Amino acid sequence: MNAGCLTIKELTDAVGGGLTPRMVRHYHQLGLLPQPVRSPSNYRLYTKKDVLRLQRIVALKQQGFQLNHIRNILEVEPEADTTVNLMGQLQQQYRAVMQQISQLRQTASALEGLLGRDRHCQIMQAEVLAQLKLLDVETQAGLGGLENLWSGLDAEIHTHSEAFSESLQRLLPDLSHRSEIEQHLISQLVLTCGDVSLVSFVKLSRDAIAASREALSSSCQIVVDTQTVAAALDQTRLSHLGCQIETLIDNPHITTATEAEVAFWQHREWREKLQQVSQGCVLVVGYAPSVLVEVCEAIANQKIQPALIIGMPIGFSHAPAAKRQLMLQKIPYITVEGTLGGGALAATALNALVESLIDKPDCHCYLN
Structure with missing residues (x-):
């Protein structure tokens, strides 16, 4: 084994942050970490440079960056002219993430519309859930039926005030x-x-x-x-x-x-x-x-x-x-x-x- 080199286990121990050998191999596959040299026994060998790069990856990941974002960030030198292009790429990725959040928010709103109902709405809520299973959404009539289901559930709000604590317990x-x-x-x-x-x-x-x-x-x-x-x-x-x-x-x-x-x-x-x-x-x-x-x-x-x-x-x-x-x-x-x-x-x-x-x-x- 080369002097000064680390095995994959020694590498993860040196970097810390919950890093595992499996994650290191995954980073190799994604191109986040260059392929290491191999020992005569075919063991992966890592250097201090690999430790530093992995520490940067772990730190950026802990800050919330996704792996594809991290790869783009690490590929650009601070002084390079491509920094402007990187900012444009990150802006596009940010918009894509926000679109995903918006879609998830719509899903969350639909779930909140059901789970957030208090006991006074539970009878109508049960009917809506039963109808959702049978609803044919491939036709315009099906979509209209879905709107009618929500309208029926929403009609219950006129019968009593909202029970905030009860709704929160469900959500x-x-x-x-x-x-x-x-x-x-x-x-x-x-x-x-x-x-x-x-x-x-x-x-x-x-x-x-x-x-x-x-x-x-x-x-x-x-x-x-x-x-x-x-x-x-x-x-x-x-x-x-x-x-x-x-x-x-x-x-x-x-x-x-x-x-x-x-x-x-x-x-x-x-x-x-x-x-x-x-x-x-x-x-x-x-x-x-x-x-x-x-x-x-x-x-x-x-x-x-x-x-x-x-x-x-x-x-x-x-x-x-x-x-x-x-x-x-x-x-x-x-x-x-x-x-x-x-x-x-x-x-x-x-x-x-x-x-x-x-x-x-x-x-x-x-x-x-």
């Missing part, structure tokens, strides 16, 4: 591994945006619930990025706890993420105001990514020490980056990965924590 993934307080928090977030897929993007640090209850019980200061977020908070319950609300961008005319982002960068006094928030406060960021970036920098420089950060700004580049920075801080946090977010979600997160604290002050489920 939410298994959350039994989460505490009762976390389950309530996640359910409220889903109800706010109407999208069950949000569940997989909600991230809480292990100490987030404990930190929130301790801070709120101590009548901590609540600092929000805009007045729109402040207006969505449960001020009655917060007053009961003795928590005062402070707004960083205290201009009532700033109501969108775009306005908040520009305003925060243009006005130095609001950035200085952030540096002066009280120790042990709860920071709620629902709009401006730059606010969350500044928060993370202030924490890293030990200028502020909040008890909890609810970081859910909106944005397509800075917001996901700011959230990743947040999750690297040693401060308890609640966030929604990626571009998803908004003032309504951020306020809902805090309101759910406040509600749980007041309704169940002695609950310790989150410590298990």
Whole structure:
């Protein structure tokens, strides 16, 4: 065996990240990894260069890139003129992925239309499911019959109000591994945006619930990025706890993420105001990514020490980056990965924590 070379098992051990020999062989077949030299005994032999390439592949895969995207990225040198062409290819692939998501969303909507029905609709729901099995969709009459089935099911909504909790029980993934307080928090977030897929993007640090209850019980200061977020908070319950609300961008005319982002960068006094928030406060960021970036920098420089950060700004580049920075801080946090977010979600997160604290002050489920 050549000196300095690794077997396929030694290669996977060196790269880590859950990589297996079978995956390495698959990457060879896809052209992601060049074919290695062989030993006299026909064993694959790998070098440090192979380790580095595989580490890049694993890292990109963990960030959500598909294998065909990764191959295109790795084939282009950073300085090459083909980088422009690569961006065009990635844009086309992004559109294809979004089309797939749209199609899956249509399927999910159809399933939600059935599974989300409460017990009052179950008789009609059973009839619809029975008819769907027999429906001949090859004819126009069949398609009309399908519309009639949905119309019959939809007619049931006029007989009673929607039972949100019951619908959620049918649609939410298994959350039994989460505490009762976390389950309530996640359910409220889903109800706010109407999208069950949000569940997989909600991230809480292990100490987030404990930190929130301790801070709120101590009548901590609540600092929000805009007045729109402040207006969505449960001020009655917060007053009961003795928590005062402070707004960083205290201009009532700033109501969108775009306005908040520009305003925060243009006005130095609001950035200085952030540096002066009280120790042990709860920071709620629902709009401006730059606010969350500044928060993370202030924490890293030990200028502020909040008890909890609810970081859910909106944005397509800075917001996901700011959230990743947040999750690297040693401060308890609640966030929604990626571009998803908004003032309504951020306020809902805090309101759910406040509600749980007041309704169940002695609950310790989150410590298990």
